Amino acid sequence: MSARHSDAHAALWPSLGLTVLDGDRTPLDLDELFGDRAPKVLEIGFGMGDTLAATAAAEPGRDFLGIEVHTPGIGNLLAEVQDQKLSNVRVARGDAMQLVHRLAPGSLDAVHIFFPDPWPKARHHKRRLVQPANVALLRDRLRPGGVLHCATDWPDYAEAMAATLDADPGLELLDHDRAGRPETKFERRGAGAGRPITDLRYRRRTGNRSSA
Numbered sequence: 001m002s003a004r005h006s007d008a009h010a011a012l013w014p015s016l017g018l019t020v021l022d023g024d025r026t027p028l029d030l031d032e033l034f035g036d037r038a039p040k041v042l043e044i045g046f047g048m049g050d051t052l053a054a055t056a057a058a059e060p061g062r063d064f065l066g067i068e069v070h071t072p073g074i075g076n077l078l079a080e081v082q083d084q085k086l087s088n089v090r091v092a093r094g095d096a097m098q099l100v101h102r103l104a105p106g107s108l109d110a111v112h113i114f115f116p117d118p119w120p121k122a123r124h125h126k127r128r129l130v131q132p133a134n135v136a137l138l139r140d141r142l143r144p145g146g147v148l149h150c151a152t153d154w155p156d157y158a159e160a161m162a163a164t165l166d167a168d169p170g171l172e173l174l175d176h177d178r179a180g181r182p183e184t185k186f187e188r189r190g191a192g193a194g195r196p197i198t199d200l201r202y203r204r205r206t207g208n209r210s211s212a
């Protein structure tokens with residue numbers, strides 16, 4: 001981490017940070033974590049956190065929880081939180097799905113998965129984040145009407161994502177709008193290499209009570 005990142009980490013991690021341990025199933029109350037009852041957005045794999053910080057600054061009425069495994073990214077997000085004086089951000093370190101298991105059904109207003117690792121080799125596809133069991137769990141944690149927003153610059157992953165999301169009975173396609181999503185480093189890299197950017201926004205159907 002740079003000095004800026006480690007200073008922000010030292011100052012903010014004790015109050016804003018959460019370490020997610022594999023296998024820990026202790027329920028996590030998001031209203032308690034943020035100290036308010038605002039709608040909650042989870043961003044999975046926030047990278048350097050620029051998108052999360054920009055969105056949190058633009059939407060002070062919603063709370064944003066980001067999870068990453070990449071330490072410099074966590075430091076950068078905390079530095080942005082410090083510089084921009086954001087009070088609606090919390091930062092988790094660890095595996096995203098371990099965290100999602102601990103959330104209450106219906107507790108999320110939205111889930112953001114922007115440019116997840118594409119795992120281009122077929123034998124690694126099972127490591128992809130957007131796969132049926134993970135989607136079922138994420139859908140269960142969304143409130144009815146809540147939105148799962150995915151974006152990718154890998155056409156075959158976009159196709160696989162759409163097939164997986166279409167196959168989940170509790171989700172319905174909302175649109176392909178980027179919905180104000182700020183451009184990320186990975187998006188610029190993909191677009192620079194000539195790859196098309198796909199946004200997929202699905203909504204949890206209302207009246208769906210199925211549990212993952």
Ligand SMILES: C[S@@+](CC[C@H](N)C(=O)[O-])C[C@H]1O[C@@H](n2cnc3c(N)ncnc32)[C@H](O)[C@@H]1O
Binds near residue numbers: 048067073096113
């Ligand atoms: C290709 S990068 C994209 C980062 C960022 N969303 C962007 O668009 O710039 C994917 C990120 O997801 C993180 N990641 C992958 N699997 C994860 C998991 N299971 N839990 C948390 N973070 C994860 C990686 O560490 C990496 O930073």
